[in-house]
Amino acid sequence: MKQSRLYATSVAIGGRAVLLMGPSGSGKSDLALRLIDRGADLVSDDYTVLEARDGTLFATAPDTIAGKIEVRGIGIIEMPRVHDIAxxxxxxxxxxxxxxxxxxxxxxxxxxxLPEITLNAFEESAAIKVELALHRATKGL
Incomplete structure (x- = not known):
């Protein structure tokens, strides 16, 4: 099983991971914080380790940043995290x-x-839109 590293922040909602992809400053960590405030769990901030197994992609954090998230204007914050999430x-x-x-x-x-959507991370409704899109993407599972 081959692992790769992707420039993405990831959170888990209802046992499924969401990859938040974009350049620095695009709102990955900000959106992740809002999703966590709504009940999501941190998987990884900034970089996510991915492993494909039997047609499913699993996400976890690199050991060096596991359980940490960058909060602009505050710094690095430690928080609980989950790992090895589809x-x-x-x-x-x-x-x-x-x-x-x-x-x-x-x-x-x-x-x-994987299903993909494009959002503006800084819209007030962005976290809700992620949850709705995830529900739509997983309703058959």
Whole structure:
């Protein structure tokens, strides 16, 4: 089983991981904090280790940053985390947000196809939108 490292913050909601992808300053950690405030668990901040097993992608934190999240203006904060969680959704934080996407988007990460949405991390409703998209992506599971 091959591991790879991806520049993404990840959280777990209802036992499924969400990868928050975007460049520095795009709101990955900020959105993760809002999701954690709504009941999500931290998987990894900034970089996520991914491993594909039997067609499922699993996420965990690198040992050096496990249980830590960067809070801009405050610094590095320690918090509980979960690991080895199946990834169910990718959220792109640097792209054009379509008002009403005509068809679902997908992205291939480490050889695994995953649903993808594009959001503005700094919108007040971003955390709720992530939860809704995750529900839609996993309703058949």
């Amino acid at each position: 990834v169910a959704l990718v959220v792109c934080l640097d792209g054009v947000v379509e008002r009403m996407p005509l068809r679902p988007k997908a992205i291939t990460v480490a050889g695994v196809d």
